[in-house]
């Protein structure tokens with residue numbers, strides 16, 4: 001059982017996301033993370049899904065996804081050389097004189113950007129793989145994480161390999 | 168200029184639809200108004216569930232696509248059990264539902280229900296049409312998707328204003344259907360097919376395990392030819408009954424929970440199992456690790472997701488069953504006789520036949536046997552769910568595909584009678600019997616009204632045991648005979664029928680079985696046979712849940 005990253009190319013139509021997520025819940029597969037957006041081809045969207053399961057379960061998920069009429073292509077990109085990123089926005093307690101400087105320092109180490117500075121808080125934006133964001137969150141917790149928003153993971157194959165239509 | 172309702176009717180006719188089963192209501196009034204002048208035949212059922220089952224029965228009996236129609240909200244919701252039944256058994260049905268006008272969608276308007284959301288997990292695909300301009304294309308796609316690949320139900324939800332709005336309409340050209348994300352595989356992989364042929368020729372104890380996919384792809388002739396050329400015994404699933412002649416020397420009948428002892432023995436001993444259009448359902452395999460434990464498994468199925476789902480497979484072949492079996496036959500350079508094995512199977516068959524006690528009383532199995540003797544090979548048997556269904560499957564000798572119609576996957580009580588009505592419209596020249604239990608028949612007994620109104624000559628043979636028999640059997644065997652809420656007070660079905668204007672007779676003696684069946688067959692309209700059978704009869708043999716299929720109770724001593 002390990003996390004698999006699935007890249008799913010779908011028609012950009014009403015209800016397609018509920019078809020995809022409904023399939024996961026109905027067949028008892030958990031979604032760890034989900035990110036959806038338009039892609040290079042007009043009329044299509046790309047969904048990146050991270051789910052955990054053994055090989056047989058993942059194979060079954062992929063086959064079932066392929067049966068959805070509005071799904072154009074499904075690829076498990078886990079075994080391939082790929083780039084994966086996630087973006088997080090973290091609102092942290094950082095009062096001037098009590099922790100703000102340290103929070104800024106942590107941000108620097110993680111190459112996080114400060115995107116908002118309030119009277120008592122700052123908002124950091126960090127981009128990286130899941131581990132990096134987890135690590136940052138853990139460090140910031142001692143200062144008080146007020147709110148954390150994560151995009152879910154997106155992934156793309158390195159080099160000239162692609163996940164494109166032609167199912 | 169044409170309105171949406173007119174475009175719908177024209178589109179249905181272009182798909183070759185002649186009969187639809189439906190029930191009107193506010194949101195489908197524009198469609199009904201068009202039906203009024205149309206030559207499409209509309210059968211008014213008494214409950215929308217029956218419309219869905221009738222469309223399903225029509226599809227199973229004919230191989231064409233069944234169509235049902237219901238209004239929004241409660242009407243659409245009443246279709247759901249019927250749609251789920253068709254989905255589980257891969258039956259091509261197009262369900263058309265009314266919906267509140269597009270401007271009111273999502274407002275909890277009167278009789279609004281999110282039927283595309285509700286049916287998401289029980290349809291092959293569904294559509295909510297928001298523009299009249301899309302209607303004709305969607306209907307075409309719906310029929311294409313329902314009927315190709317692994318068949319299944321497709322629902323089309325039509326808001327009222329989509330049906331009333333008039334547009335300048337030109338029928339779509341009959342160009343080839345192109346749906347980008349839907350390209351079912353048809354031809355099997357030649358290398359895999361060659362490997363399968365090789366395995367079957369090398370095998371010493373091959374068995375064919377054939378399911379409903381053989382029937383939906385029309386592959387019976389190829390299956391029979393392959394079995395005969397290689398002398399391979401054939402067992403069928405509940406859904407596959409009829410795809411191989413029941414009186415063929417190589418036939419083993421049904422396998423699994425209530426299968427024959429010899430079918431289950433043969434599968435357990437087999438060294439090569441050819442699974443065709445079947446899906447290794449738990450009612451077939453019992454404990455899945457001990458299913459066909461010595462066999463290399465070849466699995467042919469149109470749906471790649473079925474392959475390896477429940478049981479690892481040695482040779483997977485994805486594609487249309489008929490095309491693949493034809494390719495296998497073309498590759499066969501020699502025949503095989505498997506003499507020793509066939510003889511062994513024949514001995515099992517002789518020593519372990521299906522049997523029941525005959526002490527002179529009217530037993531339910533006798534009714535099924537009498538029907539089997541009375542009907543011609545074209546006769547269609549539909550069943551309800553429970554013991555009646557299993558006895559029908561065990562004791563009726565089906566000789567042709569599409570003569571056995573039963574809810575296998577969902578096991579829907581109340582399916583049989585409305586499905587029989589649908590089947591009768593598909594096969595007007597065949598005798599159509601619903602083999603029922605007194606519990607199941609009461610789930611859609613209101614359809615006597617439909618049968619009476621249109622004088623539909625379907626016959627109902629009720630095996631009236633005054634129990635929810637199959638549940639009672641489990642309580643007897645596994646719950647210490649504690650019959651919790653499974654006894655039904657006797658119902659006089661002849662009088663119920665009479666109230667609807669339908670003829671019927673009660674049968675209490677075994678000598679009356681054959682004459683009563685004859686009377687039913689000669690009736691011009693619908694007919695009800697109320698067989699008062701021995702009450703605590705059990706379906707045997709039986710594989711208890713979770714056991715291996717060769718560990719049957721109620722079988723013969725080894």
Ligand SMILES: Cc1ncc(C[n+]2csc(CCOP(=O)(O)OP(=O)(O)O)c2C)c(N)n1
Pocket residue numbers: 551552553554555556578579580581603604605606607608630632634635636637638
């Ligand atoms: C709609 C529905 N509800 C409940 C069941 C569970 N169930 C399976 S068989 C059965 C008893 C059927 O009784 P009856 O129709 O009298 O047939 P018999 O088993 O006596 O032949 C029941 C309740 C079901 N299959 N379908």
